[in-house]
Amino acid sequence: MVALASHADLPARDLPAQDLSVRPDYTLDQPRHLYTAEDHAVWRDLYQRQAAILPGRACAEFLAGLDGLGVAADYQKGGGIPDFGRLSDILEAATGWRIVAVPGLVPDEVFFGHMAARRFPVTWWIRRRDQIDYIQEPDVFHDIYGHVPLLMNPVFADYMQAYGAGGLKAAKLGALHRLARLYWYTVEFGLIEQADGSLRIYGSGILSSKTESVFCLDSAAPNRLRFDLRRLMRTKYRIDTFQKTYFVIRSFDELFDATRPDFTPIYAALDALPDYGAADIAAEDAVLTRGSLDAKEGGWEDGTADV
Ligand code: PHE
Ligand code: FE
Secondary structure, eight states, X not given: OEEEOOSTTOSSOOOOOOOEEEOTTSOBOOOGGGOOXXXXXXXXXXXXXXXXXXXXXXXXHHHHHHHHTTHHHHHHTTOOSOOHHHHHHHHHHHHSOEEEEESSOOOHHHHHHHHHTTEEEEEOOOOOGGGSSOOSSOOHIIIIIIIGGGGGSHHHHHHHHHHHHHHHHHHXXXXXXXXXXHHIIIIITOEEEOTTSOEEEOOHHHHTOHHHHHHHHHOSSXXXXXXXXXXXXXXOOOSSSOOSEEEEEXXXXXXXXXXXXXXXXXXXXXXXXXXXXTTOOOTTOOEEEOOOOOHHHHTOTTOOOOO
């Protein structure tokens, strides 16, 4: 065990200095005694806001996962930030995954290592009330509410483990930026098409954001393009505004099948090709919606550059 002196270096949430024992793999026991009544109230408010808008917007697999985890039942009973051990027991029985508490963002190899072993790292602390609409760093609401329900789905659970193993490999090949783009445009900001052609959300960065949950489906501003693995791995993204482009899959099987091949030759081939900016549309793209790219509507005028 190593002691992390303080969390004062975390910019997102200035927690009181605490001596928390953090293991070499960056995990710790969820410090439930540090949650205040206000922390639990912030969870409940975030939960309530999303519950009001996500039916009909979130994909069925997400809503089923949320239900299966008992998060909704917890809320009905007046519960706040969930107990990671209890969620892990339910999750493990369903798909073999467990949740591990971490102090915040962890180094890439640590993150990939946990994922490859079917352990999902979850930030233990919650945002402050004044950050309720937006926080750039993941907190417990984003990590639990946004990510964990889909780990109850067997296909998505396998995809996430494969992603972890793929990350360890990409690090050795100098291709982490390509894999990061894949994560961003699928796990964090992915849309999925239902059999009737309507779109639903499966990306956790959207599912934990009230405003983007509406924007990504209803706004005329962003592009919505058919998922294409190579295209997506060439596309830069925005980290601090709504997305300019969403990629749409037809099913989790499509996503898992497309990412099953060895990426080594794909990484090599892509290095000879130029990147796309976050808003670009290429002649060969299958376009579902060509966005107006109205900067005011997307909030893009204040944003930083694509990465
Ligand atoms: N098939 C990928 C590789 O060879 C691994 C991977 C699977 C990456 C699923 C992301 C998602 O690197
Ligand atoms: Fe995330």
